[in-house]
Amino acid sequence: MHYGAIPYALTHPGTHCDLLRAHTRGVLAESVACRHARFLGGEAGLLGGAGPQLPAWESALTAMFVHASFLHVFGNVLALAIFGPSVEDAMGRLRFAAFYLLGGLAALAAQLAAAPSSTAPVLGASGAVAAVLGGYLLLYPRARVLSLVFVVFIVTIVEVPAVLLLVLWFAEQLWLGLEGLAGASGVESSGAGVGVAWLAPIGGFAFGVLAVRLLVRRACAPRPLAPA
Secondary structure (H helix, E strand, O other): OOOOEOHHHHHOOOEEEEEEEEEEOOEEEEEEEEEEOOOOEOOOOEOOEOOOOOOHHHHHHHHHHOOOOHHHHHHHHHHHHHHHHHHHHHHOHHHHHHHHHHHHHHHHHHHHHHOOOOOOOEOOOHHHHHHHHHHHHHHOOOOEEEEEEEEOOEEEEEEEEHHHHHHHHHHHHHHHHHOOOOOEOOOOOOOOOOOOOOHHHHHHHHHHHHHHHHHOOOOOOOOOOOOO
16 A cells, blocks of 8 residues: 555545555454545544555556565566566666666556556556566567476476567466456455456556667667576
8 A cells, every 4th residue: 555556546636545444343344545635544443544655656666666475576577587688788777777667657557547546556567577578579579588397307498489488477467466466456445355457567568569669779689598
């Protein structure tokens, strides 16, 4: 709630959203409530008060650096480690950093367009990483990645098409979303349960494909050693 980007707060300036806990017939229930221009807390039946919240625009950046689970952050870091260096080589460090952050913002924008009134905080770097993957696919569509393959007790190294790893990453994001371990994780104010930022990786990927050529400073081959 503190570092995640809450779509409702971003689309309704001056609004503060907070996670509320209340006892209903002896059962502890959680919900997200949003009020305009003031903090929540001190209401009958509610436990605790609202802590200080970041300005909504800051949460759009901080949300890229917090994750909902270990698998969520591990999958994103692994994908970034495999595909990021080659894209960075083609752009340079500063341009790559800008590309990464803008990709995350574009992904969040796609999620806001799809669910502007959602109160589930959007978490994770999936959108920014998806932008890197989109850029990589456009720059090196036929690249292959050295990968470790485990077959029972045998470990071998094979060259895998980069496209296959991109598909596997998106499949992992879909699975984490279905399990409530990634995307927009939190409790909706309507009691609908955990939400999932389905369009964020898609928006980031589209941004990467469209914007990568504008930032590339030179053509270069992908790094040959990128073990997965």
